[in-house]
Amino acid sequence: EAGVAQSPRYKIIEKRQSVAFWCNPISGHATLYWYQQILGQGPKLLIQFQNNGVVDDSQLPKDRFSAERLKGVDSTLKIQPAKLEDSAVYLCASSSPGHLSGNTIYFGEGSWLTVV
Amino acid sequence: AQSVTQPDIHITVSEGASLELRCNYSYGATPYLFWYVQSPGQGLQLLLKYFSGDTLVQGIKGFEAEFKRSQSSFNLRKPSVHWSDAAEYFCAVAAYNNNDMRFGAGTRLTVKP
Numbered sequence: 001e002a003g004v005a006q007s008p009r010y011k012i013i014e015k016r017q018s019v020a021f022w023c024n025p026i027s028g029h030a031t032l033y034w035y036q037q038i039l040g041q042g043p044k045l046l047i048q049f050q051n052n053g054v055v056d057d058s059q060l061p062k063d064r065f066s067a068e069r070l071k072g073v074d075s076t077l078k079i080q081p082a083k084l085e086d087s088a089v090y091l092c093a094s095s096s097p098g099h100l101s102g103n104t105i106y107f108g109e110g111s112w113l114t115v116v
Numbered sequence: 117a118q119s120v121t122q123p124d125i126h127i128t129v130s131e132g133a134s135l136e137l138r139c140n141y142s143y144g145a146t147p148y149l150f151w152y153v154q155s156p157g158q159g160l161q162l163l164l165k166y167f168s169g170d171t172l173v174q175g176i177k178g179f180e181a182e183f184k185r186s187q188s189s190f191n192l193r194k195p196s197v198h199w200s201d202a203a204e205y206f207c208a209v210a211a212y213n214n215n216d217m218r219f220g221a222g223t224r225l226t227v228k229p
Contacts, residue, residue, distance in 0.1 A: 004159070042120070042206050042219025043160070056216060091159060105217075107159030 002026065004108035006092050012114045018080035021111045025073070025094030031055075033105065034067055034077050035091040043091055049075065082115045089113070118143040118209045122220035129197050130228045137192040137223050139181075139207030148210040149190040150217070151181055155203045163205075166190065177201070202227045 005024040013019050025032050030051050035043035046065065047057040052072040060067070064083070069075040079086055089110040119142045129135050141147055148167050152160040164175025171183040181192045190207060204224050210217040 040221065042208070042221050044219070045216055058216070093159075104162050104165075107161070109157065109159045 004092055004094055004106055006090075006108040006111050008111060009109065010112045010114075012116060013082055015084055015115050016081040018078065019082055019113060020079075021077045021090050021092075021113075023075045023077070023092030023108060025075070025092070026096075026106055029094035029096040029106075030072070031095045032069055032075050033091075033093040033095075034075070035093065035107075037089040037091055037110070039088070046077070046090075079113075082113075084115050087113055087115045117216070118147060118211050118218050120207050120209050120218055120220035122205075122207055122223050124223045125221070126224045126226065128226040128228060131199050132196050135192075135194045135197045135201070135225070137205050137207075137225070139190045139192065139220060140188050141190060141207075141209040142188065143209060143211055145211070146185075148217075149181075149183060150208040150210070151175065151179070151190075151192050152206045152208060152219075153177075153203045154206065154222075160206065163192070197225075197227055199227045199229065201225060 007022050032049045034046045036046050037043040046060045047067045048055040049069045052069050067077045089112050091110045093105045093107045095105045121140045123138050150165045151163040154160045163179045164173045166173045166183045173181050179194050183190050204222045206222045207220045208217050
């Protein structure tokens with residue numbers, strides 16, 4: 001079974017530029033998560049989708065971050081404009097349906113963003 | 117909101133020695149508790165989870181954890197550490213019926229030969 005796929009794996013951009021990350025969850029997984037992991041910290045949930053609907057985006061900085069999952073499968077996370085403090089690993093994860101149902105969340109390897 | 121504290125930033129143990137990683141949570145009701153492991157450059161892998169029932173939970177790779185409500189703790193243990201266990205370990209807590217899972221800052225495990 002293929003895991004959660006993310007791209008690009010690494011990205012370096014200048015502040016005020018934009019960047020987009022793509023995630024392809026495990027086939028059949030209805031729930032998709034985006035986490036931000038800053039160096040030395042644990043992951044922080046940015047947004048959670050159930051199919052193509054948003055379940056929780058309370059910790060998403062909506063002035064600069066956006067995410068979509070138009071067809072309920074792939075998802076894109078965008079940052080515009082980027083700030084230095086956005087340097088982090090962006091982890092995509094999926095589960096079927098949600099982790100509180102006892103299902104395991106599977107994480108991708110992450111997209112590493114450096115803002116200079 | 118729920119929160120997690122992992123008091124130890126870095127722990128070093130010798131191969132073959134026992135291991136205990138500490139995790140304390142804050143939440144007013146019965147939490148859902150998790151331990152994840154992250155190897156360098158990799159995503160997180162679930163080691164074990166506690167939802168209800170037996171407070172001693174067995175996981176993969178020989179790990180176990182014990183939920184102690186009176187101490188608000190969910191410590192991770194392994195009787196004999198292998199060099200391949202060197203990684204970052206994260207404890208996480210989720211509230212009942214709440215999708216927001218909060219992670220601790222992590223404990224980095226180094227294994228000496």
